[in-house]
Amino acid sequence: MTTSLNGHHARANHPVLFPSRKHALMRAGAVPQEQIELDTTYGLPISGQGVFAITTQASGPFRIYLTLNKFSFEAVILDIGRHAVKLIRRHANRHEEVLAERANPVNPEEARVAVETDAVRTYWLSLDTQNFTLVYGKGYVTNQFKMLEYRFTDVPTNPQDFWTSEISKVKLSGGVGAVSSHQTLRYPATYPTPPVIAPFATVTMDQVAKDEGIAITQMPPESQVLYGTVGGPAFQLDTPDFPDFAEAINYSIVTPGCICYEKLAEKFADSPFSKDPHENYLRVTLGHSYGDSPGIPYVLELWPMGNFSPIHNHSDAYAVIKVLHGTIWVQVFAEFSTSWPDAANVEYEFPADGVTWLSPQCFQTHRLKNRGDKTMTATIQPGFPR
Numbered sequence: 488m489t490t491s492l493n494g495h496h497a498r499a500n501h502p503v504l505f506p507s508r509k510h511a512l513m514r515a516g517a518v519p520q521e522q523i524e525l526d527t528t529y530g531l532p533i534s535g536q537g538v539f540a541i542t543t544q545a546s547g548p549f550r551i552y553l554t555l556n557k558f559s560f561e562a563v564i565l566d567i568g569r570h571a572v573k574l575i576r577r578h579a580n581r582h583e584e585v586l587a588e589r590a591n592p593v594n595p596e597e598a599r600v601a602v603e604t605d606a607v608r609t610y611w612l613s614l615d616t617q618n619f620t621l622v623y624g625k626g627y628v629t630n631q632f633k634m635l636e637y638r639f640t641d642v643p644t645n646p647q648d649f650w651t652s653e654i655s656k657v658k659l660s661g662g663v664g665a666v667s668s669h670q671t672l673r674y675p676a677t678y679p680t681p682p683v684i685a686p687f688a689t690v691t692m693d694q695v696a697k698d699e700g701i702a703i704t705q706m707p708p709e710s711q712v713l714y715g716t717v718g719g720p721a722f723q724l725d726t727p728d729f730p731d732f733a734e735a736i737n738y739s740i741v742t743p744g745c746i747c748y749e750k751l752a753e754k755f756a757d758s759p760f761s762k763d764p765h766e767n768y769l770r771v772t773l774g775h776s777y778g779d780s781p782g783i784p785y786v787l788e789l790w791p792m793g794n795f796s797p798i799h800n801h802s803d804a805y806a807v808i809k810v811l812h813g814t815i816w817v818q819v820f821a822e823f824s825t826s827w828p829d830a831a832n833v834e835y836e837f838p839a840d841g842v843t844w845l846s847p848q849c850f851q852t853h854r855l856k857n858r859g860d861k862t863m864t865a866t867i868q869p870g871f872p873r
């Protein structure tokens with residue numbers, strides 16, 4: 488059972504939009520498609536702020552409207568055109584004022600900002616009245632994947648006096664297509680979501696203010712639980728009774744005949760897809776599995792120097808990744824898709840003891856690499872099994 492766009496339950500995997508009378512007229516060609524707002528029952532959880540995201544294979548240009556109520560024409564409109572996107576303010580007299588606009592890049596290798604009818608994409612619009620900001624993005628709903636932004640000028644001192652503070656409804660029009668899913672989020676995507684977890688004992692006001700690290704309590708509860716399993720300072724490879732464990736693993740990786748070296752060779756030989764011997768790493772499962780127990784079993788991943796993973800996603804799971812030894816370079820992608828340009832939107836390097844995280848909405852699709860030339864990298868990764 489899935490939930491369709493109009494809030495009713497539907498059995499189809501791709502629910503069909505509720506056909507309003509205006510919609511019927513539109514299909515009959517009586518009214519231009521782009522001028523029709525479909526009947527929907529979405530609401531933002533908080534008036535004046537939040538994100539509406541829709542995952543769909545669009546059939547053509549379409550629009551997302553954030554509106555005041557059914558008695559007013561005032562709205563913020565995201566116009567996702569064939570070749571460009573626009574953020575528009577519609578005034579009470581229906582006049583449409585283009586606030587910001589961006590065209591598709593000339594280079595076909597770069598990500599397209601406009602509509603894509605040949606692929607399933609997530610398009611999202613963020614409204615933040617407190618900061619007088621609109622953001623449009625594609626892919627996961629984090630500010631790092633924004634494609635267009637507008638900050639209102641000439642604004643009142645108190646955001647509650649601004650016209651967008653009353654916005655609470657979402658409508659759609661045009662070629663929305665076969666919708667896979669949609670979501671309304673409570674908090675806008677005005678600022679970047681830090682991929683670095685700032686440990687409780689060392690997090691500073693400055694770090695949080697500059698979005699340099701996310702405080703543990705700012706993460707979803709699931710992520711907090713996972714961090715609690717590996718975040719402690721004593722969770723290490725080297726211990727008092729085996730102080731050279733990491734060095735021993737490194738020796739095993741680089742020495743023919745040793746178990747890690749031979750396992751890596753075996754894994755590469757068995758891989759039908761990988762042609763680059765550096766696209767290879769070892770996964771070692773630790774701990775006992777108790778069904779859906781969080782974090783267990785843990786996955787210890789061993790990365791020889793210069794080795795990396797393929798681009799992969801985590802199937803909407805929660806996980807944290809702690810660097811136990813060496814460094815790890817992480818590239819995060821806006822969406823998992825064979826048609827998405829092979830260019831990372833976010834890149835960052837983690838030192839030993841650094842911890843990163845991912846959730847269904849953040850940092851799901853990534854590639855990890857040990858870019859170091861001195862030693863292997865070891866990471867430990869608890870997650871909620873699916």
Ligand SMILES: [Fe+2]
Nearest residue numbers: 799800801853
């Ligand atoms: Fe991963």
